[in-house]
Amino acid sequence: SAVISQKPSRDICQRGTSLTIQCQVDSQVTMMFWYRQQPGQSLTLIATANQGSEATYESGFVIDKFPISRPNLTFSTLTVSNMSPEDSSIYLCSVFSLRGNEQFFGPGTRLTVL
Amino acid sequence: GQQVMQIPQYQHVQEGEDFTTYCNSSTTLSNIQWYKQRPGGHPVFLIQLVKSGEVKKQKRLTFQFGEAKKNSSLHITATQTTDVGTYFCAGLTSGGSYIPTFGRGTSLIVHP
Numbered sequence: 373s374a375v376i377s378q379k380p381s382r383d384i385c386q387r388g389t390s391l392t393i394q395c396q397v398d399s400q401v402t403m404m405f406w407y408r409q410q411p412g413q414s415l416t417l418i419a420t421a422n423q424g425s426e427a428t429y430e431s432g433f434v435i436d437k438f439p440i441s442r443p444n445l446t447f448s449t450l451t452v453s454n455m456s457p458e459d460s461s462i463y464l465c466s467v468f469s470l471r472g473n474e475q476f477f478g479p480g481t482r483l484t485v486l
Numbered sequence: 487g488q489q490v491m492q493i494p495q496y497q498h499v500q501e502g503e504d505f506t507t508y509c510n511s512s513t514t515l516s517n518i519q520w521y522k523q524r525p526g527g528h529p530v531f532l533i534q535l536v537k538s539g540e541v542k543k544q545k546r547l548t549f550q551f552g553e554a555k556k557n558s559s560l561h562i563t564a565t566q567t568t569d570v571g572t573y574f575c576a577g578l579t580s581g582g583s584y585i586p587t588f589g590r591g592t593s594l595i596v597h598p
Contacts, residue, residue, distance in 0.1 A: 414590045473519075473534045475519075475529075475576075
C-alpha cells in the first residue's frame with residue numbers, strides 16, 4: 373500500500389487569492405492524480421501529473437486555473453488560482469497500487485473560499 | 487464519455503437491516519472497484535471485481551459483477567453503525583482510459 377500525506381489539511385481563503393496544495397507519497401510512483409470532491413458529490417478527476425512532463429487535464433479543467441508541478445516521483449503540487457467560492461471543495465491526490473488494481477487517496481485538503 | 491450511474495443517492499436504515507447500492511455503466515467494463523468513504527475521511531479501497539458474474543464476500547459485504555459486466559452491486563447484511571459512510575463504485579472501460587470513472591456514491595445512514 374501507499375501512504376499519502378497532504379498539506380494543508382484545510383484552509384479558508386479569500387476570493388482572488390491562490391492556494392498551493394502539496395502531496396507526498398511514501399514510494400516512487402509514475403502517475404499521481406488530483407481529484408476534486410464537492411460537498412456531497414462524487415470524485416471528479418482534475419488532472420494526471422506525470423514526472424518530467426506536463427500534466428494532462430480533464431475536460432473542464434485548465435492549466436491556468438489549476439497549475440500542477442511534479443518535480444520528482446514522490447511529490448506533486450496543485451495550485452488553485454484566482455479562487456472563487458465555487459472552488460470550495462475537498463481536493464484529493466491519489467496514486468495507483470503497483471498492480472494498478474486499486475487507488476490510494478490522500479487525506480484531502482478541505483478548501484473554503486470566502 | 488463513459489458514465490457510471492449509482493443508486494440510491496442516500497439510504498437510511500435501522501441498525502440490523504440490510505442495505506444495497508447499485509452501479510450501472512453505459513458501456514462494458516473491464517473491471518469495477520468499490521470504495522468506502524467515512525464521514526470526514528477519504529475513499530478507501532474495498533474490492534475489485536473483474537470476471538463476468540463474479541461474486542466476492544467480505545464478512546457482511548457481498549459484491550457482485552453482472553454477467554454483461556455493465557452493472558454491479560454491494561450488499562451489506564445486518565448493518566451496523568460502523569457501516570456509516572458513502573460507498574462509491576468506480577468502473578474501468580475496456581480499451582478506454584486506464585483511470586476508473588467514479589459513480590456518484592451512495593450515502594448510508596444507520597440509525598441505532
